[in-house]
Amino acid sequence: MSNSRIYVVRASDSTCRLVRAANQAQAVRHAAKAEFTAAVATQDDLVELLPTHQVEEANVTESEAA
Secondary structure, three states: OOOOOEEEEEOOOOOOEEEOOHEEEEEEEEHHHHOOOOOOOOOHHHHHHOOOOOOOOOOOOOOHHH
């Protein structure tokens, strides 16, 4: 990677990872893919989770758009 930097990606539990990436969003995505999965919520998921969880809005940031 010629146009890359090394980013330190810190988790909420204070663990850190060093990730070489083209941008900050790419570094976070790389670290997050080992920790999270995502799928469209099923009706059963919504019935189970909506009473105790709020829906979060994920907005595109400037670094993600790059």
